[in-house]
Amino acid sequence: MTTLIVIDQAPYGSWAGREALDMVFSLAAFDQPAALLFMGNGVNWLRTAQNAKGIGQKTVEKNLSAAPLFGVEKIFAEHEACKRFMPDTNSRLADIELVASVKDLITRYDHVVFAG
Amino acid sequence: MNQSLGTGTLHILNKAPGHPRFIACLSALSGQDSLVLIEDAVLALPDTDTALPEHTVALELDLDARGLSGAAKTDQKISHQQLVQLTEQHPRIISW
Amino acid sequence: MTDSPARNNEGFLEDASRWNPEVADEIASESDISLSENHWEIIKFLRTFYAEHEMSPPSNRLFVKAVREALGDEKGNSIYLMQLFPGTPAKTACRIAGLPRPTNCL
Secondary structure, three states: OEEEEEOOOOOOOHHHHHHHHHHHHHHHHHHOOOOEOOOOHHHHHHHOOOHHHOOOOOHHHHHHHHHHHOOOOOOEHHHHHHHOOOOOHHHEEOOOOOEEEEHHHHOOOOEEEEEE | OOOOOOOOOEEEOOOOOOHHHHHHHHHHHOOEEEEEEEEEHHOOOOOOOOOOOEEEEEEEEEEHOHHHHHOOOOOEEOOOHHHHHHHHHOOOOOEE | OOOOOOEEEOOOOOOOOOOOOOHHHHHHHOOOOOHHHHHHHHHHHHHHHHHHOOOOOHHHHHHHHHHHHHHOOOOHHHHHHHOOOOOOOHHHHHHOOOOOOOOOOO
């Protein structure tokens, strides 16, 4: 069974995305194939040079970088949303697979779960 | 900070682009108004789909958290203390 | 030992900046663990992991996975880590390493 966890909300403003990240890590812990998709405002999770110390939170960029170590198979991002919020490709995290069609991607997974 | 602040309404916005309240806030702005972006709303700065008014500032710590230190000019970034000053300078405030 | 840093009801440091190797020894000794080179290798790994990812491995399974990824199969297995850090290895090791409690360890 394959699972796609979708984060479409901005980082830091709510706990929804962190809960989703926790979910994907838990799936990976039990060797369940799982991937993440960032779309809409959610692509802002993928910007480089984040530092959330000043707002008293952990930096999601750093949390997310543990995903491959834990066995999360892939991190996808909606291409349109990336172009909208991060037109400069240097400001996006590396090792992200851009997807042109969210619709096509979600049909490839048995389970698709949206955060929040 | 921009010296011409202080004549119109101060709008404090904390919703992300696309949120109904974000859209309502931007359409409620008029000529002399000032806009302060905080929390999720600072994402309006890199958003190529959003046009912001001239008198826009953003909380620096919220920019830093999101990797947007370079997305705002120095005089567009404010501290919490400067935000308090702005609220004192404006006779009318809307917190969206 | 005259000024032991404050800890919570599960033995984790209240203030991470108070950690040092002596504090680690002191916490370990409460669990009858005498820290060897092998322990220190894992402790250093965990502290580096925390600095990079701003979190402790959230569960025991992910702790084992992360160690395996960094140090290989010989060390990244639950038996080895259980021998070094009895109980719930992720929890015991994070406590000694001065890191926050793994979020998903009961």
